[in-house]
Amino acid sequence: MLARLNRLFGRGQVVSVAIIIAIALGLGTTVVMLTNFGAPNHIVITSGPKGSSFARYAERYRQILAREGVAVDILPSEGSSDNLLKLSDPNVRVDVGFVLSGEAGKQDVSKSATGKLMSLGSINYQPLMIFYRGATRELIADFRGLRLDIGEEGSGAHALALALLKANGIEDDGTRFVKVADGDELRALQENRVDAIFVMGESTSGDMMRTLLRAPDIHLFNVRQADAYVRRFNNLNKLSLPEGTLDFGRNIPAESTTLIGPTVELVARDNLHPALSDLLLEAARELHGGASLFRKRGEFPAPQEHAFRISPDASRYYASGKSFLYRSFPYGVASLIARIIAFVVPFALVLIPALKMAPAIYRWRMESRIHRWYRALLELERDAFHPSSDPKAREEVLRQLDHIEESVSRINVPAAFGDLFYGLRGHICFVRNLMLSHTSSGSGETTP
Known part of the structure; x- marks a missing residue:
């Protein structure tokens, strides 16, 4: 099959396409290896002191997310203010935490740090x-x-x-x-x-x-x-x-x-995976969606925006629920499919135009290899018929023409470019015959 492709399109074109595919596959493999292929299966929640409502919330979230195969580590804290400090500190390994609305305005936290946080919504009154x-x-x-x-x-x-x-x-x-x-x-x-x-x-x-x-x-x-x-x-x-x-x-x-x-907000860092955002809001709906002393049934979770913007993923969840993949497949399978789509589509958008351009680029290369000999052939013809040229100069031109013909015969040309190749060889013969005819007529001999 490879030999047939080489004969039809030329070794260069087959190699070019193979290189493009290999580079795309190599890049895809590298990205996949460096980005934890598959669904995020671990999250860290900063909660509150032992026995507090925040600590109880975190434990319930751990139980609910465990059903989907996601492990939850609970990071104890002194409460809401401490949670915000931990979320704002890039040196602390944490993904999400419970923060009271209005807390950001009381904290000595830089705007650049809080700007990297987002809210998944309010989950309860406190x-x-x-x-x-x-x-x-x-x-x-x-x-x-x-x-x-x-x-x-x-x-x-x-x-x-x-x-x-x-x-x-x-x-x-x-x-x-x-x-x-x-x-x-x-x-x-x-x-x-x-x-x-x-x-x-x-x-x-x-x-x-x-x-x-x-x-x-x-x-x-x-x-x-x-x-x-x-x-x-x-x-x-x-x-x-x-x-x-x-x-x-x-x-x-x-x-x-x-x-x-205030209300309790579920605050996360802005790099929280969309799949985890959906899972956390599903857990919040299960845990806080019922009636209690201070809330009505179905009142929470709610997209109440205070100091932190509601994340785009949370807004999409409140508007239409879980995405199609996560409604249709188990969490792990859906996350795997989503990750594959996220990588395959961009690479396809790059690879398809590259593959379409490969034949054009190859044809341009082959035509350039042949057309450059036309330039040499034109220069020889001008030198041969220049008024000041003598017989010795014409003999030198004929030797150069022999060199061109020998070089052209060594060009490896695929069948698809045979017309260009044989056209060039025919034109070389035409120039040779024209020169021989001119030389014979000049010496008074008849060309056989």
């Missing part, structure tokens, strides 16, 4: 709960001068509490910030070691919060100015905890309580 003992407090300003536990530095509760206290003029005015050991909040209140604690589920266990809600002589602060706070802080939401929600028999809480709190 109410701020203020527990205190003693007389009823009507306003946050009433906590001035008291001993307050506002959570670990790096947690969302800490950052939001500082912002709310500052908005009420509480800074350096005798108010003391005391850190109580995790799990010791109730006892610290009962033993008069602190006067109030600010807690959120992202940094405090759910069991401790339920214990505080049921404890006698411990009150949950009712945010009467919730509407004003929501207007001042555009990342906050007004939330309601109806009377008796936690315990109908004991009527806990004893009255409907208004709270405020």
Whole structure:
């Protein structure tokens, strides 16, 4: 077959096409080897302290993604603020994390770092709960001068509490910030070691919060100015905890309580693979799509954009769901097909024009090899019939013509270019006969 191709098209054209295909295959193989061919099967989630709602979320995400063959490593943190710092630090190996809306505006993180982050959407509300003992407090300003536990530095509760206290003029005015050991909040209140604690589920266990809600002589602060706070802080939401929600028999809480709190965003780096984005949002829909104390069924996940832009992959998911491949095939198979398409299509777009150009380029090369002898032939003919030329000069021209004919006979020409080859040889013979005829007529002899 190779010999037949060589005879029809010439060895050069077959070799040229073979080289183009080999280069394309080589490039494709190199790219595939360097880019982990197949589906991403590993992800790192930064969560929160042990026992917190963020830690529970991360564990559930790990269980859901494991069903699709994706391993999830959980990176503990101090909470929302710490998660944002980890996501913004290129030296930390992390892909996605839970961040409270509005967190980016409180952090000392460069715009270039946060610019490389994107949101997959909001997944839940995170109410701020203020527990205190003693007389009823009507306003946050009433906590001035008291001993307050506002959570670990790096947690969302800490950052939001500082912002709310500052908005009420509480800074350096005798108010003391005391850190109580995790799990010791109730006892610290009962033993008069602190006067109030600010807690959120992202940094405090759910069991401790339920214990505080049921404890006698411990009150949950009712945010009467919730509407004003929501207007001042555009990342906050007004939330309601109806009377008796936690315990109908004991009527806990004893009255409907208004709270405020941000939403939890699923924030990822901008290089997150689209397949993993779909999987995370599927897990979010399974985990957060139902009704709870503060959310309605189907309310989350939602493309609520705050400091971080909604990723294009997330926008496509909210608009039309999972892509066709991931709806039609298992995750691993779909990712494999998508990766193949991503590499094959660009290479085909390059390879097909290159293969179409190969014959034209080869024909141009062959024609150039033949046409250059025409230039030499024209120069010889002009020299041979120049008025000043003598018989010796014509003999030299004939020797050069013999050299041209010998060189042309050694050209390896495929059958497709036979017309050009034989045309050149015929023209060489024509010039030779013309010169011999001119020489014979000049000497008075008749050419046989």
